[in-house]
Amino acid sequence: MSRKAASNNPAEALKSIYRRAMIIREAEKTLQQLFVDGKVPGFLHLSIGQEAVASAVSEFLTSGDTVSSNHRGHGHTLAKGVDLTGFFAEILGRATGICGGRGGSMHVADLRLGMLGANGIVGAGLPITTGSALALKTRGKSEIAVVYFGDGALAEGLVHECLNIAKLWSLPVLFCCENNGWSEFSPTERQLAVKLKDLAGAFGIAYTEADGNDVLAMHEAARNVIGRMRTEGIPHILECRTTRVRGHYEGDKQDYRPDGEADEMLARDPLVIARRRLAEFGVPLGWMESAEAEVKATNAAALEAALAAPLPDVAGLLADVYTAGEAHHG
Numbered sequence: 001m002s003r004k005a006a007s008n009n010p011a012e013a014l015k016s017i018y019r020r021a022m023i024i025r026e027a028e029k030t031l032q033q034l035f036v037d038g039k040v041p042g043f044l045h046l047s048i049g050q051e052a053v054a055s056a057v058s059e060f061l062t063s064g065d066t067v068s069s070n071h072r073g074h075g076h077t078l079a080k081g082v083d084l085t086g087f088f089a090e091i092l093g094r095a096t097g098i099c100g101g102r103g104g105s106m107h108v109a110d111l112r113l114g115m116l117g118a119n120g121i122v123g124a125g126l127p128i129t130t131g132s133a134l135a136l137k138t139r140g141k142s143e144i145a146v147v148y149f150g151d152g153a154l155a156e157g158l159v160h161e162c163l164n165i166a167k168l169w170s171l172p173v174l175f176c177c178e179n180n181g182w183s184e185f186s187p188t189e190r191q192l193a194v195k196l197k198d199l200a201g202a203f204g205i206a207y208t209e210a211d212g213n214d215v216l217a218m219h220e221a222a223r224n225v226i227g228r229m230r231t232e233g234i235p236h237i238l239e240c241r242t243t244r245v246r247g248h249y250e251g252d253k254q255d256y257r258p259d260g261e262a263d264e265m266l267a268r269d270p271l272v273i274a275r276r277r278l279a280e281f282g283v284p285l286g287w288m289e290s291a292e293a294e295v296k297a298t299n300a301a302a303l304e305a306a307l308a309a310p311l312p313d314v315a316g317l318l319a320d321v322y323t324a325g326e327a328h329h330g
Contacts, residue, residue, distance in 0.1 A: 011281035017059055017215050018274045019291050021051035024075040025271060026299045041093055042104050047075040049245035052270035053178050054079035056218030060226040064143040066114040066132040068125035073118035076148045077108045080115045088306035096309040123153035126162040133171035144172040144229050151179040151188040163203045166235035173235045180244035200237045212240030215274040243268050
């Protein structure tokens, strides 16, 4: 698959990013209702309010680039191009799911697209991605490895280890931090004594900060960062200031939030900002309405197909747990 060139028409690029963000928003609104209806097993962590980050980064990724995600990873998965019907089926635990219904919300992966999967362990995507970047470099590939993680992961020791290794070995890792200001139920400033920019300086890694809720700012940052990485083959940190609209998990009462924050979050809605940006570039309202209707219709059809899919056969419960092979003796 050939790489996407930086668009010479910003309006066309923003239309693509906006449509991708709408797909994520509509899918997560659907999952939210399914969870309320008791149709989604386990926990559910939504990324509503953070859609612009992965949507813009993915504008410049190919199937050869790899992505690792976190527990709030639906947006990363869909932005990488994972099939929507298979995505819904996976989270609903159906046999036709991307991973046969085994992974659920926090473990959707599709290696055919370079989607290495999400992870329920805080920060665990970083070593996976660092390893992937090493593999790409060792094999002489020109692709990059992307990891999305939250600011709540920054106090984890493995973050520092991966930054160190990526710099020492000049690995093409894009460390994309979605900084929503929260580490589960606590402000991140209570969890970490330094800023991510300070860590970047300490390890000598290139650093860029962007407004993660503004599709135009994210488009420009992603284009510049990924373009430089492809040319120089270096690690880069992209810190995106964004907003976690929902709680840490669905059912979280969010009684720890300060008064008035909800109104501020509404004003920072990336889809609202995207529509404003599109209007500034002369994109007619009719296009936006048509795109929204198309996304909703696609979402509804994917959900219908997923709900109609069969549950996994219990006879295959142990499939893929062990790999059959000959015994080796020393």
